[in-house]
Amino acid sequence: MGHTNDPAVIERLMRTKGRWAIVGLTTNEWRAAYDVSLFIRDRLGMEIIPVNLPGDAVHGETGYRTLGDIPAEKRPIDVVDCFVNSQKVGSVVDQAIAVGAKAVWLQLGVIDEAAAERAKAAGLDVVMNACPAQLAWKYNL
Numbered sequence: 501m502g503h504t505n506d507p508a509v510i511e512r513l514m515r516t517k518g519r520w521a522i523v524g525l526t527t528n529e530w531r532a533a534y535d536v537s538l539f540i541r542d543r544l545g546m547e548i549i550p551v552n553l554p555g556d557a558v559h560g561e562t563g564y565r566t567l568g569d570i571p572a573e574k575r576p577i578d579v580v581d582c583f584v585n586s587q588k589v590g591s592v593v594d595q596a597i598a599v600g601a602k603a604v605w606l607q608l609g610v611i612d613e614a615a616a617e618r619a620k621a622a623g624l625d626v627v628m629n630a631c632p633a634q635l636a637w638k639y640n641l
Contacts, residue, residue, distance in 0.1 A: 513625065
């Protein structure tokens with residue numbers, strides 16, 4: 501049986517102030533991660549940490565190449581928000597588990613049932629194939 505998102509988990513993650521590592525966030529304004537990360541920071545009030553291959557800063561926030569590169573003073577990571585394709589997200593989920601993240605959020609179209617099961621088995625909350633910016637109306641955010 502596949503993963504089913506829990507509305508209570510979604511609402512808690514979106515309402516509880518925390519630190520979100522946005523994997524796949526780059527300076528490319530045409531990518532969904534660019535605007536959604538602004539929504540997460542400015543509308544939901546979360547701290548965001550860009551994670552991208554070159555380690556570029558985005559939205560004035562220091563960027564890192566991997567979740568493991570994020571320094572201890574920027575941890576714990578509450579949510580790892582994944583803007584990578586489904587074939588690559590398993591590695592990101594494994595990194596999230598390794599750094600002690602509390603949750604993984606796989607964006608719209610990002611689906612990896614095995615990775616979701618690994619995250620759940622490690623005690624992480626999991627949201628898959630969903631976007632917080634599109635769900636905000638549902639929770640009056």
